[in-house]
Amino acid sequence: MVEALSNVSPKTAAMRIELQHIGKKYIHQWAFRKFSYAFTAGNAYAITGSNGSGKSTLLQIIAGSLLASEGKIIFGQNTSIVNAEKIYQYISITAPYLDIIEEMTPVEFLRFHTTFKPFIPQQTIATVLEAVALTQAANKQIRYFSSGMKQRLKLAQVLFSDTPIMLLDEPCTNLDKAGIDMYHQLIDTYAKNKIIIVSSNDPVEYNFCNQIICMKDFNVNG
Secondary structure, three states: OEOOOEOOOOOOOOEEEEEEEEEEEEOOEEEEEEEEEEEEOOOEEEEEOOOOOOHHHHHHHHHOOOOOOEEEEEEEEOOEEEOHHHHHHHEEEEOOOOOOOOOOOHHHHHHHHHOOOOEOOOOOHHHHHHHOOOHHHOOOOHHHOOHHHHHHHHHHHHHOEOOOEEEEEOOOOOOOHHHHHHHHHHHHHHOOOOEEEEEOOOHHHHOOOOEEEEHHHOOOOO
16 A cells, blocks of 8 residues: 655655555465565665565565555655655666666667656766766667676666665676676765665675665564
């Protein structure tokens, strides 16, 4: 359940996410339940836990692509609650299971993406591609990219979107050391004042987070 009310711009006010007793059940098995937490702007959170503990599931519930089996989630800014139909405007997400349109070039893909979620101020497709070291491949079809290049492009659409919530599921998948260094630099430069939630068991992906949440702390036995 998502509560709704306000149409405050996602670019102008501090964001918060309140999860109240959230749980997810698949047939007869709970992935997790009784998850309550408040996420606030300017903080970075790491979601850790063993395979199958519900890390990615939790991110998908926050993103609105998966419904919780129980509990309530509230998105708000200042004292207002965000209109449920507008939540997608506030969130950017990347994950290994999310595909990109490989028939497009990076220029075409990012242009298409910005029709839904504009870039942060002062950024253009050219500057974004430069920041993720894809300038030379700007007009090359994505299907010819290496896995690392595709991941850089995925990160570009998230890190440079003008949204107050950033969800990162295993964000350094397929990245080499240069790519990982780039990831950390971009987080440090462009993600201040956002809510950042990272799902990972690899400290290199979340060592900048100031709060760590372990899914094993939540009852999964029903």
